[in-house]
Amino acid sequence: MAKPNLKIDDIQQIIPQASDIELVDDTSGQKLVFSGIISGIKYALKFMKPNPQLTEEGTFSERLDDVTVRAQREVETMGQCETPYLVKIGPISLETEEFDGEPIIYFSEEFIEGENLKQYLQSNGQLSASDLIKLGSQISEAIDSLWQHRKIHRDIKPGNIMRRSSNGDFVLLDMGLVFDFENESISLGPVGTRIYFSPEQMDFANRRQIMDFRSDLFSLGIVMYEMATGEHPFIDPITKNSFDVLRNIANMNPTPPVDIRNDLSNELSDVILRLLAKRPALRFRSIEMFQRDLRIASERMA
Amino acid sequence: MAKPNLKIDDIQQIIPQASDIELVDDTSGQKLVFSGIISGIKYALKFMKPNPQLTEEGTFSERLDDVTVRAQREVETMGQCETPYLVKIGPISLETEEFDGEPIIYFSEEFIEGENLKQYLQSNGQLSASDLIKLGSQISEAIDSLWQHRKIHRDIKPGNIMRRSSNGDFVLLDMGLVFDFENESISLGPVGTRIYFSPEQMDFANRRQIMDFRSDLFSLGIVMYEMATGEHPFIDPITKNSFDVLRNIANMNPTPPVDIRNDLSNELSDVILRLLAKRPALRFRSIEMFQRDLRIASERMA
């Protein structure tokens, strides 16, 4: 997957029904994000470019077809979820098109005014304890909503969670579409966004661990940890060496958040640690139980 | 299990409705067999004595109860089978009673005029090829009939198959009731009638091999082999050492019957050997296929 090289004019040509197209984000390595107005509503327009090395055997279009259909279904599933904490899909569901001799993939989403948590952390620093609880509660609501369709997000990370500037609510962005288009195997490719993977998510060949919503809870745990402490729980704060992250995710027990930031309650620290347990059976067996413990942690703080 | 010490007078006292009671067989170590007339029909009356060492823990009557109920159910099952090649149960289903301070177990069966195959072999020698085919066909019919109730006979052996003197038909006698009353574990007890066991039947603890009708087919194979050649396929004909039989059943490939008795066809010899295959999957997966191959063997001989 790569970021395509597209200008506003190109977007206008690809999506003629959109107006007021603006560049929103070109900092990601995988996606190029614009905004535009369709039927009077502002949407985010996201563009990706499949890697031409996808060919292997068979023609390129065969392979593109092969990888696209799954992503289309995931977008459809998101469209069926009701929660306000999961982004809404716009009028353009996932499409593929050849543009200027290059294939591109694009789709539209509700445009959310605000920052993603990666940006938020950089500009505002860590979240307050009450915002942390809100984050856990709202994003777990989104996870629950997907799980009711037996879907897993697979790509929960700070860059995929928006904080609405209007009300401070948290919204989970697009599912792990990116992975379907990846041309690197997990063991060979760069660590990249996989530093938010659960232990079981790193394991394709070993079919002993099928993922369920508890895998997303683990990723949420990393996000909460990072938003609480400013540090990734599996990256050494001194060396910042992200080389070992995947191994640490599988084996290392992180420092309790309360040891890093002492205005957190022990209860909240424990809830976050429990999300980060190595085995699904050691996390929460229902979103409800997780939210109840969050509530208890919140009451203890008050 | 042991043979009780009972006289005709005792039998008369236990079953007052029977008349013309006669001793039929006291040569078995486990059963004492009388005949008697009930409501004008002649029945075999079979008596056994449970071993008092059964007690272990609990009172004797508890344990007796415990072992009897299963045998009662097996007798009931036999009563439901329609085939003429399985003995019919008489008016006295399985009963227990204390007699002279000793517990006894008894039941009644259709009285079959004829010899069992053990006696037959001693007095008449081996069966003719056509009788062997009849034996295989009729006893497999009885096995099939039990299997329709998902029951296995578990004790097919020459002493348990009668040859009717009227028409030369073969009839399978009572199911493996005896084992329920045994007080020896298979590994500790004397080899006894276990020389007709299938490999999987010797294996209680290893639950990998649950028995089905193919276990009875194996025992039938031993009987057919013995009635064809005069020799047990897993007993060394020279040393007659029955000590190794159980091991041989598990491991040894018997000499083809046709090598011992050359008036058998290769086909019939092969069918018998196939019954004796170590694994159920190598025998016949249906009684129908076995009977078809018997028919082919029979046609080749004609």
Next chain:
Amino acid sequence: MSVLAQCGWGRGGKIERGLNDGVINGVIMSPRDETPDRLENIINQWGQSYPGAIVLFDPQFYVANLNAPRDGHLGEYDYYNNNSGLGRAQFSGTRIRNYVRECLDYQHDTFGNNLTNLVSPSILFDGFRDNWSQIALNLAAESADYHDSGLGKPQPLLISIVVSETAFQAIDAVEEFLDALTELNVAGFYIIVRRNANSPQFAMEPRPFANFLYFCYVLSEINEYKVIVGYSDWQSFLLEAVGASNTACGWYQNLKQFSLDRFRPSLGGQTPRKRYSSAPLLSCPLINPELEDIYSANLLSSVLSGSNHDSLLIGGPLTNEPAWTNEVSCLAHWFSLTSLSHRILAQTGIENKLRVAELIMQDSALVYQQLRNQGINFDTQTDQGHILDWQTAIREFRTITRIYDANEFSK
């Protein structure tokens, strides 16, 4: 109070007396040893007479994959008789459905509210990744599904798990199975560990026992399921320390520890020698000679459990041995187990429970030492090996769970 009577043959009046004396909290019934009529009567009668007691029915469906088992009255129960002698090819979806439905319908329809919980049918397995473990899981999942949707307003469901001790050797397989079990939306689990038949010791090996404790801990403490452990004998207090809500023990040896011998053609054997249940020793010394020796050394009081039955032994154990009947022995044992349970359950939090369990074992080791100093000898079934094994297991459990004793560090 948490100890249940694990029933089998020879129930007699023990249960009622145990409930009246307050040494048991309920009962787990064994259909193998009762006619359906008798069972229906007694359960429904208890339901009325002892409204606070826990009454469970163990379907013993695990006998259905043994080869020609000695299954007693089980064959008179349709849910079992229609479905016994099951090879691994006998578990199509439809058949699994039927096994489960017949079994749960029977309990629901026959006993209604007189049972505290329904118990799912299960199959014995030897390893958490073997084919039989999968069948057990299929039956469990079907039971949960059917319980959710197929029965009216049923009593809450316990999933039964019947597994060999050896399965607990490797923790990764245990964890993987836990990941699957915790997907089930049920009230809890009824767990039986199959012991090796001829093990002279009643303590499990330290490694499998640590992993078994972990298994119970993850289900109860972490995932908030109710956990009831059958055939747990002296290990009850340790299981309760890690979160089990109830444990069970019966009167004969084969109702204290679960082995397949119970379902095998009998090996015969003599009436076992009489024993005294000693809470201080966490074991059952022989009345003759062990208890008698202790008496002669004037140390009897150090091993008495404190029940009323102890009075039978005041004049010397042998004097009154005939009065130490099977029933007394059973009631006295329940008393011991229950007194230990009380000490555990009086604590809050697993940290405190574990510490008390460790104190109990430490005290016991001291009593053994004192007796040894006086020249008292024990046979292998009674000697203190079990305490050392359990202590090792608890240390290993603490390492796995990282629940350390805070006092340990502050020393």
Next chain:
Amino acid sequence: MSVLAQCGWGRGGKIERGLNDGVINGVIMSPRDETPDRLENIINQWGQSYPGAIVLFDPQFYVANLNAPRDGHLGEYDYYNNNSGLGRAQFSGTRIRNYVRECLDYQHDTFGNNLTNLVSPSILFDGFRDNWSQIALNLAAESADYHDSGLGKPQPLLISIVVSETAFQAIDAVEEFLDALTELNVAGFYIIVRRNANSPQFAMEPRPFANFLYFCYVLSEINEYKVIVGYSDWQSFLLEAVGASNTACGWYQNLKQFSLDRFRPSLGGQTPRKRYSSAPLLSCPLINPELEDIYSANLLSSVLSGSNHDSLLIGGPLTNEPAWTNEVSCLAHWFSLTSLSHRILAQTGIENKLRVAELIMQDSALVYQQLRNQGINFDTQTDQGHILDWQTAIREFRTITRIYDANEFSK
């Protein structure tokens, strides 16, 4: 004739041409690579146009227990999409029932008589005693049950088995599984062996291969089931020698040998180099340099398979390399496999078939020797290692089954 086309992406016109040329006898369709509409059209069209051909639909349900697999169009098929991402707790009886019903109903309702057989849904497993093997067996038993009673007058049922090569290492587990499989009352089996992804050799290891041959033999020769082996490539003639009625092979590497790579995020990679399918060598040498070297040594005729396509290479392999398209390569390969099949299937009795299979390998070894004597070198994917492995496997197969070569003894 027994070779089927194992389909995937890039079907193009290969199937029709293969059927018209008589180098394949039918087709196994891959829903992963077709939209439901396209698939329905093409199968129903073939059913009319090629009434003698075998047409099967592989449900590829085995993808449903992989972690986020690249499953292409499968998600557009309800029987799959409703039921994917399945952990081991997702197999309650009711759910197994539904998986099977949706899958068989789909085939039955959509294709009717245009399919030769229905194929059951299955799950990939790595060992014959592991938990996934049990799920596979549950699905198989349910399929047999449902096929018997739930469908009107369905086409005969094939049970699909998808199992890792390593499972065949130990014969006792294989035999135990056979005992269970042979309880099923079905028409036959469609078997796929999962190969290790990066194995350079297309021959299976001798021991697992011998046991796999035994597996096919017991099902086909002994138990009279129809046996169809997918992704069998050059091993087809050996499988047919032990009783398989059909084998299958496709055009890309991942349609010749089955590995999970097909369902993984892609590793990328280049278009593979062109190869020639040589029946005499039982392998596919590279056109450049291997076939060119053979040509230069004037030995081309010794490795040609005898199809019409060979004429493209008469002026030297490289001259016409561009004309040696993917499609030609595929048709020529089917021709090779079919010509070997013909030699096997012309024999009656497993003894004769085995002997001919051995002769084929012996001849091949001689050609290799001749080429080596002329200084021709092969890379590991083409060299004769596979022949030695197969010869070892056949010897082992003979030992297991005690089917010895009568001529061997009379020498």
